Amino acid sequence: MLKIENLTVNFDANSALDNVSFSAEVGKITTVIGANGAGKSTLLRTISGLKAPKSGSITWRDSELVGMRPEAIVRAGVALVPEGHAVIPELTIDENIRMGALFRLRKAKSDVTTAIAEMYELFPQLADRRKAPSSTLSGGERQMLAIARALVSRPEILLLDEPSLGLAPLIVKQIIGIIEELCRKSGLTVLLVEQNANTALDVADHGVLLALGKVVADRPAKDLRADVSLREAYLGY
Amino acid sequence: MQTFLTALFTGTSHGAIYALVALGLVLVWRGAGLINFAQMGQAMFSAYIASTIINHHINYWWAFIVAIIAGGALGGAIDVLVIRPLKKKSGSSILSSPSMRDAIPVIASLGILGILQSAAGMIWAGEERGFPAPVSTLGLSIGKRAMPFTRFDIFVIVLIWLILIATTLLLNKTSVGLAMRASALNMEVARLSGIRTRSIRTLGWILSGSLASVAGLMVAPATNVSPNSLDLLMIIGFTACVIGGLNSLWGSVTGAFILGLTISFINIYDAPGDVFLGIFAILIAVMIFRPSGLFAKGKARNV
Numbered sequence: 001m002l003k004i005e006n007l008t009v010n011f012d013a014n015s016a017l018d019n020v021s022f023s024a025e026v027g028k029i030t031t032v033i034g035a036n037g038a039g040k041s042t043l044l045r046t047i048s049g050l051k052a053p054k055s056g057s058i059t060w061r062d063s064e065l066v067g068m069r070p071e072a073i074v075r076a077g078v079a080l081v082p083e084g085h086a087v088i089p090e091l092t093i094d095e096n097i098r099m100g101a102l103f104r105l106r107k108a109k110s111d112v113t114t115a116i117a118e119m120y121e122l123f124p125q126l127a128d129r130r131k132a133p134s135s136t137l138s139g140g141e142r143q144m145l146a147i148a149r150a151l152v153s154r155p156e157i158l159l160l161d162e163p164s165l166g167l168a169p170l171i172v173k174q175i176i177g178i179i180e181e182l183c184r185k186s187g188l189t190v191l192l193v194e195q196n197a198n199t200a201l202d203v204a205d206h207g208v209l210l211a212l213g214k215v216v217a218d219r220p221a222k223d224l225r226a227d228v229s230l231r232e233a234y235l236g237y
Numbered sequence: 238m239q240t241f242l243t244a245l246f247t248g249t250s251h252g253a254i255y256a257l258v259a260l261g262l263v264l265v266w267r268g269a270g271l272i273n274f275a276q277m278g279q280a281m282f283s284a285y286i287a288s289t290i291i292n293h294h295i296n297y298w299w300a301f302i303v304a305i306i307a308g309g310a311l312g313g314a315i316d317v318l319v320i321r322p323l324k325k326k327s328g329s330s331i332l333s334s335p336s337m338r339d340a341i342p343v344i345a346s347l348g349i350l351g352i353l354q355s356a357a358g359m360i361w362a363g364e365e366r367g368f369p370a371p372v373s374t375l376g377l378s379i380g381k382r383a384m385p386f387t388r389f390d391i392f393v394i395v396l397i398w399l400i401l402i403a404t405t406l407l408l409n410k411t412s413v414g415l416a417m418r419a420s421a422l423n424m425e426v427a428r429l430s431g432i433r434t435r436s437i438r439t440l441g442w443i444l445s446g447s448l449a450s451v452a453g454l455m456v457a458p459a460t461n462v463s464p465n466s467l468d469l470l471m472i473i474g475f476t477a478c479v480i481g482g483l484n485s486l487w488g489s490v491t492g493a494f495i496l497g498l499t500i501s502f503i504n505i506y507d508a509p510g511d512v513f514l515g516i517f518a519i520l521i522a523v524m525i526f527r528p529s530g531l532f533a534k535g536k537a538r539n540v
């Protein structure tokens with residue numbers, strides 16, 4: 001279980017976190033929704049170690065993540081797909097994927113080869129152009145590559161920051177579908193941050209609503225989806 | 238014709254040495270985002286160490302290997318002992334502005350250069366020492382014909398091309414190379430991929446220090462070794478990077494060969510006194526027409 005307790009983060013005025021607590025169950029999809037500037041990205045960046053919190057604790061399977069370096073957190077099985085199709089455009093598609101598995105080469109070389117092959121099966125669009133620079137990919141393909149880069153490290157929990165941002169609905173459906181399948185079939189734990197609340201709540205088991213850095217609702221996704229007044233108040237639709 | 242060929246070979250061999258200096262600078266620039274002005278100070282220091290070893294009548298090649306290791310160790314030590322602690326303090330007020338954050342490590346590298354030169358002055362009494370070459374630096378003749386190059390020219394060109402090819406293979410074909418490129422291009426994504434970017438950066442410093450040491454040893458038979466003997470090499474190597482584009486590895490190497498040939502041809506056909514004028518002319522032309530370097534993609538940085 002990913003457990004976040006009394007997490008307070010100072011950032012610029014409108015995307016801080018104020019005493020946030022919730023937890024994400026293993027093998028389930030938990031989504032964090034909220035308007036722009038609610039602190040969703042800050043939350044994921046703090047879990048990944050890119051931002052240091054002012055106070056509070058983040059534990060994954062009973063080990064404390066606060067104070068660990070981002071590269072160590074990845075090695076502990078917590079992988080982040082940051083906002084905005086985070087790939088390295090100068091590197092080839094294959095290099096971007098391999099990059100995510102470099103740290104496992106020494107201990108599990110054969111599994112790395114398997115994992116890379118699995119990524120190409122999962123995202124066949126990428127398989128035909130392995131040697132092409134990833135700058136040649138479309139936005140949706142870049143997002144797939146960014147997810148593949150994270151998945152190839154064989155994380156136990158995947159943190160996704162706005163995977164649907166700027167993508168066509170059909171692509172969003174494909175990407176969300178793949179994430180859902182990974183969760184249901186191989187037991188991957190997912191923490192999904194989304195501005196597009198309906199898409200996220202449709203696939204999620206549990207939903208957390210953030211507003212101005214505070215948790216205002218923490219319920220099963222179905223209940224949250226049905227609560228029209230809450231959504232109107234905080235999301236505007 | 239003979240004169241032309243002499244200029245060509247001398248230029249290529251000197252260009253190769255500048256290329257190593259430039260490559261060292263580029264490796265640190267791409268990894269750590271700073272121009273390491275101490276680089277040739279490190280090389281000078283390791284050349285003194287090599288010279289001490291040779292003076293004890295130990296084989297040249299042992300001295301060569303020790304110098305490469307010493308250069309690398311100095312590079313690594315500078316990163317771990319000076320640059321890392323400086324980065325850690327980035328929360329303090331003087332480092333809060335981005336321009337200061339970029340400038341301070343560069344100033345630190347100038348300070349390290351001063352320390353290395355003074356230390357060399359203290360340890361070796363600042364004496365100018367001759368330095369041997371592993372093969373003859375005198376004119377070579379095959380049969381009765383005098384060749385336009387020396388054995389040493391050929392040695393330098395071959396050795397350095399092997400090093401350039403090996404470095405390229407290391408960066409492009411190995412896992413460590415991929416980690417180095419990823420860390421240089423996008424540190425955040427690299428860290429999120431589990432790459433230990435700090436260690437990778439130190440590796441860049443080590444590699445750069447070793448390359449600079451080789452360059453120092455190759456130029457030392459001509460310049461001798463003294464605390465300031467490699468300053469000129471640093472200036473030319475840096476100019477080569479600016480001409481070729483600091484972000485482009487092969488651009489900087491090409492810039493180095495352009496400079497090597499220019500200097501050599503001016504030396505032979507014109508007068509040695511005009512060498513700096515020539516370098517300056519090229520530099521200014523590049524700064525006017527291609528400010529980010531001849532081979533750089535992307536835009537120049539606003540300074």
